[in-house]
Amino acid sequence: MKSPIVKNIKKTTKPVSWIYNFWFDNIYVAKLMALVSLANLGVVAFDLTYIPFRDIWLNGVITVGNFKVGPYEYDGYRLTIVPKSVRETVIEYDAVKGIEPYRDTQQYLDTVVELQNTIDASGLDSPQTREVLAMLREMSAEMISQDPFQLANKSGNLEKIKxxxxxxxxxxxxxxxxxxxxxxENFWxxxxxxxxxxxxxxFFEREIAPLxxxxxxxxxxxxxQFVDYFGLIDFPFIVIIFADFLLRSFVISLRYHGIKIQDAIFWRWYDLIFFLPTLRWLRIIPVAVRLDESKLISLKSIKRQASQGFVASIAGDITEVIILRILNQLQNVIKDGYIENSLSPENTQKEYIDINDTNEIGEIFKLVIELVANQVLPEIRPEVEDLLNYLIEKSITESPAYQSVAHLPGLAKFPQNISQRTSTQVYSILLKTIQQMLKEDPVFDDHVEKIITKSGSTLTLSVGAKHNLEVVESLLYDLLEEIKINYVRQPSDEEIEALLDETRALRQMDN
Structure with missing residues (x-):
């Protein structure tokens, strides 16, 4: 993934220390920093998920398949997914999040342990046991009425207990x-x-106590905010990544002309996400970029799909806007009387900007004539002569003058002979005339220009011709409006996806 800095920047000739070059260009350094960034992302992911998953780290048990629909209820299966030794180690992370045992609920559990010890020491039917049971009944009522689970957002667990x-x-x-x-009260x-x-x-130890x-x-x-000491763990990673970020930005500013240190910082804009005080989950972006740059993973297919998704999202809008813009411009040109103004002799008096001192229309006209004279006419000469021969012969044989003398001796083949000679001579004269036109001839150019000017004057000054031009402009304007209404529309998702699929197929052929 490359930064959106202007491309085609030339490298500077400034000498750069070999230490900087080694750190910037060495692929193993890039891999090391990518792994450090990945480790930091792993720590961040664990920290962000610790509170939501704390019940699993604490008890190591999940229940699958439990449901309750009306009167039907199924407890499901309990699966132990975290060994006790691992749970006891992971739960020490409570100190990082500032988590402490809740005094009232912890005292409740301690009282249950005290009940067990009292029963073992004095028996079930003893004053000491009765006193502890009374305490448990009172504490149970307080727990239900006061909801000590609310601060930890565990009120749902209290409902499960109830x-x-x-x-x-x-x-x-x-x-x-x-x-x-x-x-x-009845239980205790x-x-x-x-x-x-x-x-x-x-039952209490298995069902109630874990909740x-x-x-x-x-x-x-x-x-x-809640007390959180995660910054103490995150800080060493940020220091290392920040030092690497500054060093790489400094090398970029040295290597390239016109790139200041602040420009180089935005060159690697994605690394700035590491230093956001919040939204730490966004670090997945710079980590993915660093892993891709260090060749540890390849994001080529993901980047291609992302770009195609972006193209698909805007292709329809851009297509519709561009086509409508073109049609609107054409309508404005026609509405402003461009056709009539371009043919009007008054238009020649207006200032016209010529960028190359060349009459483009005249040059195009000459190129077309040259193409016809040198390439087309010689190739089609036999066919044209046959056509002229047929037309001339037909005209002679159908004329009344020839039919009156056609019965005389020696005149039967007269039409055929005269038509062959005439068609050959006519074609030769036409070809020579066109070739003569291609030569530099200012007088000829002047005549052509007068013809074009006179034609434009006739079309614009004549009342009937001017009316026809106005009708043509109106019809063209309406035609463009109908095209917009009937044919210019937002392409469907299926059409855009078909285009993208065709693009992918062409890329695979190139590869």
């Missing part, structure tokens, strides 16, 4: 309104847990 608990504790007697708060009830404590805690664990707290900085 739905799961409703399904688990569905009881028309104990929970006639199918309330999520009542469902949690000693009577419900008695006899199935291990089963219910396992609660997805909630987090993220502080807001003084700039009004």
């Amino acid at each position: 739905n799961i608990m409703r399904d688990r504790m569905a009881d028309p007697i104990l929970n006639p309104r199918d309330s999520a708060t009542v469902a949690f 009830n000693l009577d419900h847990l008695e006899g199935q404590i291990d089963e219910e805690l396992t 609660i664990n997805t909630n987090y707290y993220r502080p807001i900085g003084e700039n009004g």
Whole structure:
């Protein structure tokens, strides 16, 4: 991909340091910088997708095939796609995004762990256990009413938690309104847990705890945005890329005449995208360009398709505009009386700009005559003489004078003999006359010019001829308007695609 700087710029003769030349021209340096840019893009892509995919990095599980249509519901399959060792490493990236455990939801999970420890130590039916269960019922009601998931944009997970608990504790007697708060109260009830404590805690750990664990707290900085330390990771990449960018711009300014450093910077405009404070995903553009320049990948087909797509998008509009512009210009010329003015003798009095001191019409007329005299007439001479012979012979035989003496002896072949000699002489005279016209003859040129002038005067000064010219101009104007209405139209997408397909076929033939 090349910068839209003016082409055909000559190289300067200024000496450039070999270090600059090595860095600018060496393909391995270009490959190295392309890989650095690609690594930076990978880091940016991970950072941009970390928050949306954090639940997967946290739990390592995705559910496929789950759906709910009216009364029909299917839980789908749970697939573990990230090993625990990888999850534990990746989730450390929370520190870069400023993510901290949300105090209330984390305390809820810690209380469930405390319940398990209390049961193991004191038993299920003990005052300590009853106290912890009361805390869990109270914390469940607060979680549902206050929605601590909202800050992390995880309110959907809270709805999943409520739905799961409703399904688990569905009881028309104990929970006639199918309330999520009542469902949690019934779940953390000693009577419900008695006899199935291990089963219910396992259910909570498997179904509820991962969803609660997805909630987090993220502080807001003084700039009004969430705290984010990604700049500390991105900064070393930007320093390296910026140094390379400045060095290459400097070499360009040295190598080429008339290119200042600011012009060289815009020569490599795509690298400026690296330094945008926002829209980091746009870095895919300079990375793709650098990979293409370093020959690590080839974007030839993509660039060709992109250019053809651009052509397809504007081809119809440009075609229609150009044709309408031409037809409108022709209509304006006719409407302004150009035909009549060009034939008028008064037009010769107006100032006319001659760029080469040559009468182009006269020269064209001579060239046409020369072509006819030297190329056409000699070739068609036999056919023309036969035609003249036939016409002359026919005229003689059909004349009353000849028919009255045709019966006399010796006159039977008279028409044939006289027509052959006459046709040959006529053609020779015509050919010699035309050839004579091709010679430089100012008197002949003057006569031709007078004939043309007189013809124009006759057409413009005569009332009848002038009226006919006006009719011709009006008809031509209307004809062009009909052409615009009936034939000038926006080409369809199929027509444009057919043209592009034909273009691609021609390119393949050339290759």
